[in-house]
Protein backbone atom coordinates (compact mmCIF):
# COMPACT_ATOMS: atom_id res chain seq x y z
CA UNK A 1 0.00 0.00 0.00
CA UNK A 2 1.18 3.49 -0.68
CA UNK A 3 0.19 6.49 1.34
CA UNK A 4 0.47 10.22 0.61
CA UNK A 5 4.03 11.47 1.07
CA UNK A 6 4.77 15.01 2.26
CA UNK A 7 7.15 17.18 0.26
CA UNK A 8 10.90 16.94 1.01
CA UNK A 9 11.88 18.70 4.22
CA UNK A 10 8.56 18.36 6.05
CA UNK A 11 9.50 15.25 8.02
CA UNK A 12 12.78 16.92 9.08
CA UNK A 13 10.80 19.54 11.00
CA UNK A 14 11.07 19.18 14.75
CA UNK A 15 7.62 20.28 15.96
CA UNK A 16 7.55 23.60 17.86
CA UNK A 17 7.53 23.14 21.63
CA UNK A 18 5.36 25.83 23.23
CA UNK A 19 5.80 27.09 26.79
CA UNK A 20 3.81 25.02 29.29
CA UNK A 21 0.46 26.41 30.41
CA UNK A 22 -0.16 24.15 33.37
CA UNK A 23 -1.03 20.61 34.34
CA UNK A 24 -3.89 18.86 32.54
CA UNK A 25 -5.02 17.24 35.77
CA UNK A 26 -8.30 19.04 36.32
CA UNK A 27 -6.73 20.83 39.28
CA UNK A 28 -7.81 24.42 38.88
CA UNK A 29 -5.71 26.09 41.57
CA UNK A 30 -4.11 29.17 40.04
CA UNK A 31 -0.90 28.69 38.12
CA UNK A 32 1.91 31.14 37.57
CA UNK A 33 2.72 31.06 33.90
CA UNK A 34 6.11 32.54 33.04
CA UNK A 35 6.79 30.48 29.93
CA UNK A 36 5.61 32.40 26.85
CA UNK A 37 6.70 36.03 27.32
CA UNK A 38 3.32 37.76 27.33
CA UNK A 39 3.41 41.13 29.14
CA UNK A 40 2.93 40.72 32.92
CA UNK A 41 0.08 43.22 33.20
CA UNK A 42 -2.01 41.55 30.51
CA UNK A 43 -3.94 43.40 27.82
CA UNK A 44 -5.40 46.88 27.97
CA UNK A 45 -8.92 46.78 29.45
CA UNK A 46 -9.92 48.90 26.44
CA UNK A 47 -8.69 46.17 24.11
CA UNK A 48 -10.69 43.55 26.00
CA UNK A 49 -13.81 45.74 25.84
CA UNK A 50 -13.30 46.27 22.10
CA UNK A 51 -12.98 42.51 21.58
CA UNK A 52 -16.18 41.92 23.53
CA UNK A 53 -18.04 44.53 21.50
CA UNK A 54 -16.69 43.06 18.25
CA UNK A 55 -18.05 39.66 19.26
CA UNK A 56 -21.50 41.02 18.34
CA UNK A 57 -20.47 41.22 14.69
CA UNK A 58 -18.79 37.86 14.15
CA UNK A 59 -21.48 36.72 11.72
CA UNK A 60 -19.70 38.83 9.09
CA UNK A 61 -16.34 38.34 7.42
CA UNK A 62 -13.70 40.79 8.62
CA UNK A 63 -12.20 43.51 6.43
CA UNK A 64 -9.59 41.39 4.66
CA UNK A 65 -7.28 44.40 4.39
CA UNK A 66 -7.51 45.24 8.12
CA UNK A 67 -7.72 48.87 7.05
CA UNK A 68 -8.63 50.39 10.40
CA UNK A 69 -5.78 48.64 12.14
CA UNK A 70 -3.20 49.41 9.46
CA UNK A 71 -4.18 53.07 9.71
CA UNK A 72 -3.87 53.00 13.50
CA UNK A 73 -0.44 51.35 13.29
CA UNK A 74 0.62 53.82 10.61
CA UNK A 75 -0.50 56.80 12.69
CA UNK A 76 1.16 55.48 15.85
CA UNK A 77 4.52 54.73 14.24
CA UNK A 78 4.51 57.34 11.46
CA UNK A 79 4.43 54.68 8.71
CA UNK A 80 2.54 54.50 5.42
CA UNK A 81 -0.39 52.08 5.96
CA UNK A 82 0.02 50.91 2.35
CA UNK A 83 3.35 49.39 3.38
CA UNK A 84 1.85 47.46 6.30
CA UNK A 85 0.35 43.96 6.28
CA UNK A 86 -1.49 42.53 9.27
CA UNK A 87 -1.39 38.83 10.01
CA UNK A 88 -2.54 36.08 12.35
CA UNK A 89 0.38 36.61 14.71
CA UNK A 90 3.70 37.64 13.23
CA UNK A 91 4.33 33.89 12.96
CA UNK A 92 2.09 33.88 9.90
CA UNK A 93 4.33 36.42 8.17
CA UNK A 94 7.49 34.60 9.20
CA UNK A 95 6.03 31.56 7.41
CA UNK A 96 4.78 33.46 4.35
CA UNK A 97 8.19 35.03 3.68
CA UNK A 98 9.98 31.72 2.95
CA UNK A 99 6.92 30.55 1.04
CA UNK A 100 7.34 33.53 -1.28
CA UNK A 101 11.12 33.81 -1.43
CA UNK A 102 12.74 30.41 -0.84
CA UNK A 103 12.42 26.81 -1.98
CA UNK A 104 14.42 23.60 -2.51
CA UNK A 105 18.13 24.33 -2.97
CA UNK A 106 17.87 27.72 -1.25
CA UNK A 107 19.34 28.59 2.12
CA UNK A 108 17.82 30.57 4.96
CA UNK A 109 20.27 31.96 7.49
CA UNK A 110 19.81 32.85 11.17
CA UNK A 111 21.87 32.80 14.32
CA UNK A 112 22.54 29.80 16.56
CA UNK A 113 19.89 30.55 19.17
CA UNK A 114 17.53 32.25 16.76
CA UNK A 115 13.77 31.95 17.25
CA UNK A 116 12.51 28.35 16.91
CA UNK A 117 10.04 29.17 14.14
CA UNK A 118 12.79 29.95 11.59
CA UNK A 119 13.87 26.34 10.94
CA UNK A 120 10.23 25.25 10.82
CA UNK A 121 9.27 27.91 8.28
CA UNK A 122 12.40 27.12 6.25
CA UNK A 123 11.98 23.36 6.08
CA UNK A 124 8.26 23.72 5.39
CA UNK A 125 9.12 25.12 1.94
CA UNK A 126 11.91 22.61 1.30
CA UNK A 127 14.71 25.15 1.83
CA UNK A 128 17.79 24.52 3.97
CA UNK A 129 18.34 26.22 7.35
CA UNK A 130 21.89 27.49 7.98
CA UNK A 131 22.94 28.77 11.40
CA UNK A 132 25.79 31.05 12.43
CA UNK A 133 27.39 30.64 15.87
CA UNK A 134 26.71 33.34 18.45
CA UNK A 135 29.34 35.08 20.56
CA UNK A 136 28.46 35.18 24.23
CA UNK A 137 24.77 34.62 23.44
CA UNK A 138 24.63 37.55 21.02
CA UNK A 139 24.18 37.51 17.24
CA UNK A 140 27.64 37.68 15.64
CA UNK A 141 27.35 39.71 12.44
CA UNK A 142 30.72 38.52 11.08
CA UNK A 143 29.77 34.88 11.65
CA UNK A 144 26.46 35.52 9.89
CA UNK A 145 28.13 37.16 6.90
CA UNK A 146 30.68 34.33 6.63
CA UNK A 147 27.85 31.86 6.14
CA UNK A 148 26.17 33.71 3.29
CA UNK A 149 26.42 31.72 0.07
CA UNK A 150 25.10 32.18 -3.45
CA UNK A 151 22.10 30.11 -2.34
CA UNK A 152 21.17 32.38 0.57
CA UNK A 153 17.74 33.91 -0.01
CA UNK A 154 16.59 35.08 3.43
CA UNK A 155 18.29 36.15 6.67
CA UNK A 156 16.17 36.16 9.82
CA UNK A 157 17.31 38.34 12.71
CA UNK A 158 15.27 38.44 15.91
CA UNK A 159 16.45 41.62 17.58
CA UNK A 160 16.17 41.42 20.55
CA UNK A 161 16.37 37.66 20.29
CA UNK A 162 14.22 35.07 21.99
CA UNK A 163 15.34 33.06 24.01
CA UNK A 164 18.60 34.89 24.80
CA UNK A 165 17.08 38.30 25.61
CA UNK A 166 20.10 39.97 23.97
CA UNK A 167 20.16 42.54 21.18
CA UNK A 168 22.64 44.02 18.75
CA UNK A 169 22.87 47.76 18.13
CA UNK A 170 21.70 49.71 15.12
CA UNK A 171 25.22 49.97 13.67
CA UNK A 172 25.67 46.21 13.76
CA UNK A 173 22.33 45.61 12.05
CA UNK A 174 23.29 48.14 9.38
CA UNK A 175 26.64 46.38 8.95
CA UNK A 176 24.79 43.10 8.46
CA UNK A 177 22.55 44.64 5.79
CA UNK A 178 25.50 46.30 4.06
CA UNK A 179 27.38 42.99 3.94
CA UNK A 180 24.49 41.03 2.42
CA UNK A 181 23.94 40.85 -1.33
CA UNK A 182 21.08 43.12 -2.45
CA UNK A 183 18.91 40.19 -3.51
CA UNK A 184 18.97 38.64 -0.02
CA UNK A 185 15.86 39.51 2.00
CA UNK A 186 16.66 40.60 5.56
CA UNK A 187 13.81 39.99 8.00
CA UNK A 188 14.07 42.04 11.18
CA UNK A 189 11.86 40.25 13.70
CA UNK A 190 11.30 43.01 16.25
CA UNK A 191 8.74 41.20 18.41
CA UNK A 192 10.17 42.74 21.61
CA UNK A 193 11.07 46.20 20.26
CA UNK A 194 8.74 48.06 22.63
CA UNK A 195 10.56 46.75 25.71
CA UNK A 196 14.00 47.95 24.66
CA UNK A 197 15.30 51.04 26.43
CA UNK A 198 18.67 51.57 24.73
CA UNK A 199 19.80 54.54 22.65
CA UNK A 200 21.70 52.39 20.17
CA UNK A 201 18.72 50.14 19.41
CA UNK A 202 16.51 50.38 16.35
CA UNK A 203 13.61 48.12 15.38
CA UNK A 204 14.73 48.59 11.79
CA UNK A 205 12.28 50.84 9.97
CA UNK A 206 15.10 53.00 8.58
CA UNK A 207 16.52 49.94 6.83
CA UNK A 208 13.11 49.16 5.35
CA UNK A 209 12.95 52.71 4.02
CA UNK A 210 16.51 52.66 2.72
CA UNK A 211 16.06 49.87 0.18
CA UNK A 212 14.00 47.17 -1.48
CA UNK A 213 15.21 44.21 0.52
CA UNK A 214 14.46 44.57 4.25
CA UNK A 215 11.23 43.99 6.19
CA UNK A 216 10.36 44.46 9.85
CA UNK A 217 7.85 42.23 11.67
CA UNK A 218 6.05 43.18 14.87
CA UNK A 219 3.49 41.57 17.17
CA UNK A 220 0.60 42.37 19.48
CA UNK A 221 1.38 39.23 21.49
CA UNK A 222 4.13 40.58 23.73
CA UNK A 223 3.89 44.14 25.12
CA UNK A 224 0.19 44.36 24.15
CA UNK A 225 -0.52 40.88 25.58
CA UNK A 226 -3.06 39.91 22.91
CA UNK A 227 -1.33 36.57 22.22
CA UNK A 228 -4.57 34.58 22.23
CA UNK A 229 -6.05 36.69 19.44
CA UNK A 230 -3.11 36.07 17.05
CA UNK A 231 -2.25 39.43 15.62
CA UNK A 232 0.98 40.80 14.16
CA UNK A 233 2.14 43.00 11.31
CA UNK A 234 4.90 43.72 8.85
CA UNK A 235 6.34 46.93 7.45
CA UNK A 236 8.09 46.50 4.13
CA UNK A 237 8.93 47.96 0.75
CA UNK A 238 5.86 48.16 -1.57
CA UNK A 239 7.04 45.35 -3.88
CA UNK A 240 7.46 42.88 -1.01
CA UNK A 241 4.16 43.92 0.57
CA UNK A 242 2.52 43.25 -2.81
CA UNK A 243 4.05 39.75 -2.99
CA UNK A 244 3.00 38.80 0.54
CA UNK A 245 -0.52 40.16 0.04
CA UNK A 246 -0.89 37.83 -2.96
CA UNK A 247 -0.20 34.69 -0.93
CA UNK A 248 -1.70 35.44 2.46
CA UNK A 249 -5.11 34.07 3.28
CA UNK A 250 -7.67 36.73 2.19
CA UNK A 251 -9.25 36.99 5.67
CA UNK A 252 -6.18 36.15 7.74
CA UNK A 253 -6.99 38.49 10.64
CA UNK A 254 -10.26 38.19 12.56
CA UNK A 255 -12.63 41.10 13.16
CA UNK A 256 -12.21 40.61 16.92
CA UNK A 257 -8.43 40.82 16.64
CA UNK A 258 -8.63 43.95 14.46
CA UNK A 259 -10.88 45.67 17.01
CA UNK A 260 -8.81 44.69 20.02
CA UNK A 261 -5.45 45.62 18.49
CA UNK A 262 -6.78 48.98 17.28
CA UNK A 263 -7.89 49.79 20.82
CA UNK A 264 -4.66 48.45 22.34
CA UNK A 265 -2.39 50.62 20.24
CA UNK A 266 -4.29 53.72 21.39
CA UNK A 267 -4.02 52.92 25.09
CA UNK A 268 -0.66 54.61 25.65
CA UNK A 269 -1.16 54.71 29.39
CA UNK A 270 -1.49 50.94 29.65
CA UNK A 271 1.67 50.41 27.59
CA UNK A 272 3.50 52.92 29.79
CA UNK A 273 2.42 50.99 32.90
CA UNK A 274 3.57 47.71 31.38
CA UNK A 275 6.96 49.24 30.60
CA UNK A 276 7.30 50.71 34.07
CA UNK A 277 6.55 47.32 35.62
CA UNK A 278 9.12 45.74 33.34
CA UNK A 279 11.80 48.29 34.14
CA UNK A 280 11.25 47.67 37.83
CA UNK A 281 11.41 43.87 37.70
CA UNK A 282 14.09 43.31 35.07
CA UNK A 283 16.97 44.41 37.34
CA UNK A 284 15.26 43.13 40.49
CA UNK A 285 14.77 39.58 39.29
CA UNK A 286 18.19 39.57 37.62
CA UNK A 287 19.88 40.56 40.89
CA UNK A 288 17.86 38.15 43.03
CA UNK A 289 18.73 35.18 40.84
CA UNK A 290 22.38 36.18 40.55
CA UNK A 291 22.50 36.37 44.32
CA UNK A 292 21.53 32.67 44.38
CA UNK A 293 24.53 31.72 42.25
CA UNK A 294 22.71 31.53 38.93
CA UNK A 295 24.05 33.08 35.73
CA UNK A 296 21.50 35.53 34.41
CA UNK A 297 22.34 36.78 30.94
CA UNK A 298 21.84 40.51 30.43
CA UNK A 299 18.33 41.09 29.05
CA UNK A 300 16.70 44.11 27.42
CA UNK A 301 13.23 42.53 27.25
CA UNK A 302 10.59 40.98 29.53
CA UNK A 303 12.25 37.63 30.08
CA UNK A 304 15.54 36.27 31.37
CA UNK A 305 17.84 33.54 30.16
CA UNK A 306 18.86 31.83 33.39
CA UNK A 307 21.77 29.40 33.35
CA UNK A 308 22.25 26.79 36.07
CA UNK A 309 25.77 26.20 37.41
CA UNK A 310 24.93 22.50 37.85
CA UNK A 311 24.19 22.13 34.14
CA UNK A 312 21.27 20.52 32.35
CA UNK A 313 20.34 18.09 35.15
CA UNK A 314 19.98 20.98 37.56
CA UNK A 315 17.97 23.05 35.08
CA UNK A 316 15.61 20.14 34.50
CA UNK A 317 15.26 19.54 38.25
CA UNK A 318 14.51 23.25 38.75
CA UNK A 319 11.84 23.19 36.05
CA UNK A 320 10.18 20.23 37.76
CA UNK A 321 10.51 21.75 41.22
CA UNK A 322 8.84 24.96 40.01
CA UNK A 323 6.09 23.03 38.22
CA UNK A 324 5.34 21.20 41.47
CA UNK A 325 4.66 24.67 42.92
CA UNK A 326 2.54 25.45 39.87
CA UNK A 327 5.10 27.85 38.43
CA UNK A 328 5.72 27.23 34.74
CA UNK A 329 8.89 28.35 32.99
CA UNK A 330 10.34 27.45 29.60
CA UNK A 331 12.96 24.78 29.20
CA UNK A 332 15.30 25.33 26.27
CA UNK A 333 16.30 21.80 25.36
CA UNK A 334 14.95 22.32 21.84
CA UNK A 335 17.18 25.41 21.48
CA UNK A 336 20.33 23.53 22.46
CA UNK A 337 20.43 25.35 25.80
CA UNK A 338 19.57 22.47 28.17
CA UNK A 339 21.37 24.08 31.12
CA UNK A 340 19.13 27.17 30.91
CA UNK A 341 15.54 28.10 31.63
CA UNK A 342 13.74 31.09 30.15
CA UNK A 343 11.58 32.93 32.64
CA UNK A 344 9.36 35.90 31.80
CA UNK A 345 8.57 38.69 34.22
CA UNK A 346 5.20 38.43 35.94
CA UNK A 347 3.14 40.32 38.50
CA UNK A 348 4.61 41.31 41.88
CA UNK A 349 3.17 38.31 43.74
CA UNK A 350 4.25 35.98 40.94
CA UNK A 351 7.81 37.28 41.10
CA UNK A 352 7.83 36.89 44.89
CA UNK A 353 6.62 33.28 44.59
CA UNK A 354 9.23 32.57 41.90
CA UNK A 355 12.08 34.02 43.93
CA UNK A 356 11.01 32.02 46.98
CA UNK A 357 10.75 28.81 45.01
CA UNK A 358 14.10 29.14 43.21
CA UNK A 359 15.72 30.19 46.48
CA UNK A 360 14.41 27.02 48.17
CA UNK A 361 15.49 24.91 45.22
CA UNK A 362 19.04 26.31 45.21
CA UNK A 363 19.41 25.83 48.97
CA UNK A 364 18.33 22.21 48.83
CA UNK A 365 20.51 20.96 46.02
Ligand SMILES: *Cc1c(COP(=O)(O)O)cnc(C)c1O
Nearest residue numbers: 089090091115162191219221232
Ligand atom coordinates in the same frame (compact mmCIF):
# COMPACT_ATOMS: atom_id res chain seq x y z
C1 LIG B 1 6.70 35.69 20.26
C2 LIG B 1 7.60 35.90 19.08
C3 LIG B 1 7.12 36.11 17.78
C4 LIG B 1 5.73 36.10 17.32
O1 LIG B 1 4.69 35.87 17.94
P1 LIG B 1 3.23 36.00 17.35
O2 LIG B 1 2.41 35.69 18.52
O3 LIG B 1 3.11 34.98 16.24
O4 LIG B 1 3.08 37.38 16.81
C5 LIG B 1 8.02 36.35 16.78
N1 LIG B 1 9.31 36.38 17.00
C6 LIG B 1 9.83 36.18 18.21
C7 LIG B 1 11.30 36.26 18.39
C8 LIG B 1 9.00 35.92 19.29
O5 LIG B 1 9.51 35.68 20.49
